[in-house]
Amino acid sequence: xxxxxxxxxxxxxxxxxxxxxxxxxxxxxxxxxxxxxxxxxxxxxxxxxxxxxxxxxxxxxxxxxxxxxxxxxxxxxxxxxxxxxxxxxxxxxxxxxxxxxxxxxxxxxxxxxxxxxxxxxxxxxxxxxxxxxxxxxxxxxxxxxxxxxxxxxxxxxxxxxxxxxxxxxxxxxxxxxxxxxxxxxxxxxxxxxxxxxxxxxxxxxxxxxxxxxxxxxxxx
Amino acid sequence: xxxxxxxxxxxxxxxxxxxxxxxxxxxxxxxxxxxxxxxxxxxxxxxxxxxxxxxxxxxxxxxxxxxxxxxxxxxxxxxxxxxxxxxxxxxxxxxxxxxxxxxxxxxxxxxxxxxxxxxxxxxxxxxxxxxxxxxxxxxxxxxxxxxxxxxxxxxxxxxxxxxxxxxxxxxxxxxxxxxxxxxxxxxxxxxxxxxxxxxxxxxxxxxxxxxxxxxxxxxx
Numbered sequence: 001x002x003x004x005x006x007x008x009x010x011x012x013x014x015x016x017x018x019x020x021x022x023x024x025x026x027x028x029x030x031x032x033x034x035x036x037x038x039x040x041x042x043x044x045x046x047x048x049x050x051x052x053x054x055x056x057x058x059x060x061x062x063x064x065x066x067x068x069x070x071x072x073x074x075x076x077x078x079x080x081x082x083x084x085x086x087x088x089x090x091x092x093x094x095x096x097x098x099x100x101x102x103x104x105x106x107x108x109x110x111x112x113x114x115x116x117x118x119x120x121x122x123x124x125x126x127x128x129x130x131x132x133x134x135x136x137x138x139x140x141x142x143x144x145x146x147x148x149x150x151x152x153x154x155x156x157x158x159x160x161x162x163x164x165x166x167x168x169x170x171x172x173x174x175x176x177x178x179x180x181x182x183x184x185x186x187x188x189x190x191x192x193x194x195x196x197x198x199x200x201x202x203x204x205x206x207x208x209x210x211x212x213x214x215x216x217x218x219x220x
Numbered sequence: 221x222x223x224x225x226x227x228x229x230x231x232x233x234x235x236x237x238x239x240x241x242x243x244x245x246x247x248x249x250x251x252x253x254x255x256x257x258x259x260x261x262x263x264x265x266x267x268x269x270x271x272x273x274x275x276x277x278x279x280x281x282x283x284x285x286x287x288x289x290x291x292x293x294x295x296x297x298x299x300x301x302x303x304x305x306x307x308x309x310x311x312x313x314x315x316x317x318x319x320x321x322x323x324x325x326x327x328x329x330x331x332x333x334x335x336x337x338x339x340x341x342x343x344x345x346x347x348x349x350x351x352x353x354x355x356x357x358x359x360x361x362x363x364x365x366x367x368x369x370x371x372x373x374x375x376x377x378x379x380x381x382x383x384x385x386x387x388x389x390x391x392x393x394x395x396x397x398x399x400x401x402x403x404x405x406x407x408x409x410x411x412x413x414x415x416x417x418x419x420x421x422x423x424x425x426x427x428x429x430x431x432x433x434x435x436x437x438x439x440x
Binding site: 038057 | 238257258347
C-alpha cells in the first residue's frame with residue numbers, strides 16, 4: 001500500500017468485457033469510501049463497449065495510468081481477442097509486479113495466465129469455459145472447484161457473479177470482516193464466505209466450445 | 221411488446237446512480253441476446269457518473285430516446301436530488317404509460333412513487349432507507365418484506381443486489397423459466413426465486429438518516 005492511506009483500485013477494461021465481472025466487485029469496493037479510489041483504464045482512454053452493449057468510460061490509458069495498489073481484471077467474450085494483445089499483457093505484467101493484490105473475475109484469469117504472472121500460483125476461472133484459462137499455462141496450479149482462490153498477491157474468481165464474493169473477501173482482508181459484512185448488508189447481498197462453495201462445478205467445461213479459440217499447442 | 225420481435229430495454233441513468241442497481245439486471249438482460257436491445261438514457265446524453273465513481277455513457281437523452289418496451293430505473297444517493305427533477309419525473313410518467321414493464325431497483329421506487337405511477341400498486345424498496353420511498357406516496361401499497369414485488373406492469377426490487385433476482389424473474393416471465401435458469405447458471409449466480417425471501421428485513425429503516433431529506437409533509 002505504498003506510504004499512502006488511500007489505495008487506488010484500477011479496473012482494466014477492454015472491448016467486450018462482461019458487465020457484472022466489473023460492476024459486482026466495483027459495487028463492493030466502491031462502498032469503501034474515500035480510503036479507496038476507483039479508476040478505470042483501457043489501452044486507449046474513452047468509452048469501452050461491454051459484451052452486453054453499455055459503455056463505460058476508461059479515464060486512463062495504459063500510458064498515463066497512475067500507480068495501482070489493487071488491480072481488477074474482468075473476463076468476457078473479449079478475453080479471446082485480448083489473449084493476442086501484447087500491449088495488454090505487458091501492462092498486466094508490469095502493473096501486477098508492483099500491485100498489492102491483482103484480481104481477476106471469470107475468464108480474466110486466462111489473460112493473467114497468458115501474461116505469465118500466475119505461474120507458480122493457485123488460480124481458478126469461469127466454470128463453463130475453464131479450459132480457456134487452464135490452457136494458457138501449465139505452470140499454474142488450476143483449481144476447478146472454487147468460488148474464488150486467494151494465493152498471495154493474486155485472487156482469481158470463478159465466473160461472473162463469483163467476483164462479488166471474492167471482492168468481499170478481499171475487503172475483509174484489507175479493511176476487516178466487519179466492514180465487509182456491513183457492505184454486504186447495505187447492498188442486500190447474501191455473501192458466500194466459503195471460497196470452496198461452488199455449485200457450478202457441475203457445468204465444468206460445458207460451455208459452447210464454438211465460442212473458444214483453438215487450444216494453445218504447447219500447453220495442457 | 222408492440223408488433224416487433226425485438227424488445228428495447230431502456231435504463232434511465234442520473235448522476236450518483238448505484239452501480240449494481242444498473243449492472244446486476246443488465247448482466248442478466250444482456251444475456252438474452254438479439255431479442256432484447258439495451259439502451260441507456262439520461263436527461264442529457266453522454267457520460268453519467270455513478271455514486272461509486274465509474275461513468276456510464278448515456279446514448280440517448282430524454283428528447284431523442286426511442287420507444288421503450290421495458291424500463292429499468294436504478295436507485296442510489298442521486299435519488300434524493302432527482303425527486304425534485306420534474307424533467308425526470310415527467311419522462312418516467314410518459315414512458316411508463318407505454319411500457320410493457322417498468323422496473324426499479326432499490327430507492328428507484330421512490331422516484332416512481334413521486335412520479336405517481338405506482339399509485340394503486342404494490343411495491344417495495346431498499347430496506348435500510350425504506351421510508352424514503354414510502355414517504356413519497358400513501359396511495360402505494362408498500363410491502364417492506366420482499367426481495368421484489370411484481371404488480372402488473374410494475375416490478376420493484378429491494379436494495380441493490382435484489383435487482384438481479386427481480387431481473388431473472390422478469391426474464392422468466394417474458395422468455396420462460398428455463399431461459400432464466402440457463403442465464404443464472406452461465407453467470408454462476410445463485411438465483412433467489414422466492415420473491416418473499418428477505419433476510420434483510422431486519423435492517424428496515426436502520427440506514428443513516430442524515431443521508432435522507434426531510435420527510436414530505438403530506439404523506440405517510
